[in-house]
Amino acid sequence: MSETAEASFTATSRGCKLRCVACTSEFERAEQDFRCLRCGELLEVFYPLRRAANAEYAQHLRASWLDRKKSFKVLDQSGVWRFRDLLPAMQDWRNVITMREGNTPIFELPRCAKSAGVRRLLAKHQGMNPTGSFKDTGMTMAISVAREEKFRWVACASTGNTSASMAAYAAQGGLRSLVLIPEGKISWGKLSQALDYGALTCQLRTDFDGCLRLLREVIRRLPVYLLNSVNPFRLEGQKTTGIELLEQLEWNVPDHIIVPGGNLGNSSALGKALLEMKDLGLISRLPKLSVIQAEGANPLVRTVRENGGKSLVTVTPHTMATAIQIGNPASWRKALHILDTTEGTIEQVSEVEIAMAKTEIGSDGIGCEPASAVTLAGLKKLVRSKFVAPEESVVLILTGHLLKDPEYTLKFHRGELFAGTAHEEAEKLLKSYRRESIVLDADADAVVRALEDAEKQPV
Ligand code: F0G
16 A cells, blocks of 8 residues: 555645535545545535636637647547646646547437437437446546545446446556456446456445445545545546537537436536536536436435435335446435436336337447436437427437447347346337347358348338
8 A cells, every 4th residue: 555645635736625515514625435524425526716607718718628629639639638627637737547538429319319209319429438438537537636646546336337447547547446346236348347457356245335335444444545426526527528518519508418327426427517617608508417217226216206305215226227226326416406407307217118228229320338228218208208399409428338238238139138037028029129140051142032031121
């Protein structure tokens, strides 16, 4: 362990301060678990010296962000650090660990638009980040702070993507990383990433919530830097996805943004970006930000529906979308604040709806991991309930790459996904969505016949 690692971090030297999201106490430094010393709730970063809305400054920001796109400087090539004017500052910019994250594309989803019943549907694909998920945008920020604070070890509890991202960035920056994952509950694709990038990978016989609880105990005993999304610096990095999205839309504000909800860090970060952009005059109105959860891992949905958001209703989570198999989300208060201020909503979707939506996104040539597909499944329900009107503009945030969980996809197409489960009947319903891989003799005639047969089938 590094002798110099400290148990608290200075925020003021980074041009920002920390504030409790519940009791609003302000802090110059945070404890190692990033919780409020007075009430134990989460902290958020804020910028006391930031200018108020001002058209000239907003124009200056937009122009300099565009200008940096022409630069070959490492910082400018990162889709996170290009927006560094709105991020905590580094004391020494050479401490930044970046893999040119962000810079993710927006795609049209014409087939999905049709099946959801909207005129036009866009998806920002965060699975196109260096390690295949949105986690990289937050990781570059928080792990750079860890290096600057001279930590030798970083750690996270994870459903897979955070661990893959943390392990990669730690390796790039010469840090050691500790991963706690729930045994048998994450996809092999993600586990294999953490192993290849050299993390100390511990599979614990518990769920994600249990891993996070245990990690809080570990960091009390050892000088290890916590990289879960309770770390407010991570959310500052993730915030840039919202800024990049609006820039890509040439600052035309969409009516709706739809994200999956797990530990609820991502929805909080995107919402924070929207509020800050509004405060700075970069946008003139807010899109509605809505959060979709799996029916079997729906603590936010229950919290809103059962007690109006007063206190968190935790659940024992079960979903095949393992990335969002979380029953006790840390950032629930932050996410509720965003739902309130942007006038977004919550929705839950079934396992069958997720599977169907995932293959529909695939049929537009995009693809994503199961947790990301809840966005399309949720949109369909929001159109049916008239929360989203057909002519409104909608952006789905796809959070992870299709190849993160190939086992799920193969099982789906083989008709095995729901075998032996309560949803077995659904296999019949899903039949028309499945594509088989056919085994043929090595014979051109056989391939030609297969093509001619396929030509007769509806696409
Ligand atoms: N989508 C994917 C692909 C994820 O990996 C996660 C979370 C989410 C959505 C939900 O985001 O937690 O910010 O609400 N994955 C975490 C992990 C928990 O450990 O990789 P959230």
